[in-house]
Amino acid sequence: MSAFNHRYKLKVEALGKSFTLHNRGGVRVQGFENVNFSLRCGELLALHGPSGAGKSSILKTIFRTYLADSGSIRFHRNNNPEVDLASCPESHVLDLRRREIGFVTQFLKILPRVSALDAVAYPLIEIGTDEEQAKEEARKMLTQLGIREELFKLSPLTFSGGEQQRVNIARGIIAPKELILLDEPTASLDQKSSEVVLRLLDQLKQRNIAMIAIFHDQRKIEQIADVAVAIGRNEI
Amino acid sequence: MLLELKNVSKIFGSGCNNCLPETGEQADRAICPVCHSVVAVNDVSLKVKDKEILGVVGESGSGKSTLLQLIFQDQPVSEGTIFFNGIKDREGNNCNILELPPARKAWLRNHEMSMIYQNPHLGLNFNFSAGGNIAEKILGAGEKRYEVIRDQALYYFGKIEMPRSRIDDYPDNFSGGQQQRIQIAKALSSSPRLLLLDEPTTGLDVSVQARILDLIKALQYEMGFSMIVVSHDLGVINHLTDLTLVMKNGSLVEYGLTDQILEDPQHPYTQLLVSSKL
Structure with missing residues (x-):
């Protein structure tokens, strides 16, 4: 193992997030507090814990969809200075999202007039890949995830829940990234599709990509995760 | 930096020293209580980078359109400075484009910026x-x-x-x-560097709106210009923009990534706006 592998890809320290609802009389809702963990390249960190514990909120805070109240999220970049995702300028976050940090959300959010193939090819086209080549890679990725070819031209919104989730995963991981956040990537998948997704995640690990994923199923955590972090109320 | 506004204000009316401090977000009004001038834009600073897409949201009368008109110089600015695309003066300092000679201003309007109005x-x-x-x-x-x-x-x-x-x-x-x-x-x-869009699809039916928004997005990707999109429709903002600023009573009350503004709004007014979405 080279010295480089000892470096952290991501280090989350004393991270906290609460929501102040000004139009509900200023009620303060605690999302999570004092969350600490770190992960290295090629590692998958699993977040688990009861519903409402703040797991998804942690991913959204790392992706900067939520603004952290306290703590830091240090992201180590290849050939670039380290950044604190909790506080760096918005334009940095936009660059990072395009090239380095991916997010597979829990539910597919997509325009109803975009085909599955175009939706999956888009992240590659966005970073300058030739359109034909991007579509070829999208075809391969969808096939690998067990989406039938006759569905490629249809809107994923007409697909079943499990198919939608696989399109969502394909979209989230097709472009090369350094860190990928996955919110319950196998939640609505049957055993077989789940296995396919876990194999894909394993391939990403081999490619030295760091991942944080939310899982509910203990067996999946044992199967794929290098580190597991329990999230609960007021504890970690 | 393509565009930078520093402390830009626009006062309609005679104006007085109380106009700016007595109006805006904190004061919760846009009309000066002393001289009764309307402060449409109150001390706004912002930056737009190359290829960036900025959304501007806020209620009617919050100063969104006026802000675009100040950038496009449809209206004279009352106070503040605007820098554009590294335009320099003779000494090599960044030059306030509001002080450019009329011919260069016209060149900026014709060549470097374009505006799409709600009203054709x-x-x-x-x-x-x-x-x-x-x-x-x-x-x-x-x-x-x-x-x-x-x-x-x-x-x-x-x-x-x-x-x-x-x-x-x-x-x-x-x-x-x-x-x-x-x-x-x-x-x-x-082939402008900056495209300003003032409610580009308001009043159009949704199928036409979708075609126009897709067209704008595709052309932006192809040609690589920056955009500032004014809209009161959060769906349009979500679809088109990367960054969003929120205005109220002429003041800038919140700025952030568009998904952050929509999912984790901080300011009471932004929370109200987002919770009002159908």
């Missing part, structure tokens, strides 16, 4: 044909050869998915959605 009557000359409108912008940007102008006009007409045979028709003879598309062709025909 503001963006198009209805006494000229569609092609004539596009040609006017290309002429303004410095091209004088008829053949080149005609070819370019046809090229941009094609870009907005309109049949070439209609290029000599007058704007009156087009539908509202088509008029918006002609405005887009006109705006883009000078």
Whole structure:
């Protein structure tokens, strides 16, 4: 193992997030507090814990969809200075999202007039890949995830829940990234599709990509995760 | 940095020393209690980088459109400075474009920026044909050869998915959605660095709105210009923009990534706005 592998890809320290609802009389809702963990390249960190514990909120805070109240999220970049995702300028976050940090959300959010193939090819086209080549890679990725070819031209919104989730995963991981956040990537998948997704995640690990994923199923955590972090109320 | 506004304000009326401190977000009003001037834009600073897409949201009367008009110099700025694309003065310092000679200001408006208005009557000359409108912008940007102008006009007409045979028709003879598309062709025909859009799809039915938004997005990706999009429709903002600023009573109350503004709004007014979405 080279010295480089000892470096952290991501280090989350004393991270906290609460929501102040000004139009509900200023009620303060605690999302999570004092969350600490770190992960290295090629590692998958699993977040688990009861519903409402703040797991998804942690991913959204790392992706900067939520603004952290306290703590830091240090992201180590290849050939670039380290950044604190909790506080760096918005334009940095936009660059990072395009090239380095991916997010597979829990539910597919997509325009109803975009085909599955175009939706999956888009992240590659966005970073300058030739359109034909991007579509070829999208075809391969969808096939690998067990989406039938006759569905490629249809809107994923007409697909079943499990198919939608696989399109969502394909979209989230097709472009090369350094860190990928996955919110319950196998939640609505049957055993077989789940296995396919876990194999894909394993391939990403081999490619030295760091991942944080939310899982509910203990067996999946044992199967794929290098580190597991329990999230609960007021504890970690 | 493509565009930078520093402490820009716009006062309609006589104006006095109390105008700025007595209005805005904190004061919760846009009319000066002393001289009764309307403060449309109150001490706004912002930056737009190359290829960045910024959304501006806020209630009617919050100063969104005025802000665009100040950038496009449809209105004179009362206070503040605007820098654009590293334009320098003789000493090599960044130059406030508000102090440029009229000819250079016109060049900026014709060449470097374009505006798409909600009302096509503001963006198009209805006494000229569609092609004539596009040609006017290309002429303004410095091209004088008829053949080149005609070819370019046809090229941009094609870009907005309109049949070439209609290029000599007058704007009156087009539908509202088509008029918006002609405005887009006109705006883009000078290859601007910055496109300003003031409620570009308000009043259009949703199927036409979707086509126009997709067209704008595709052209932005292809041509790489920056955009500032004013809209009160959070769906349009979510679809088009990366960054969003929120205005109230002429003041900037919140700025952030568009998904953060929509999912984790901080300011009470932004929370109200987001929770009002249908």
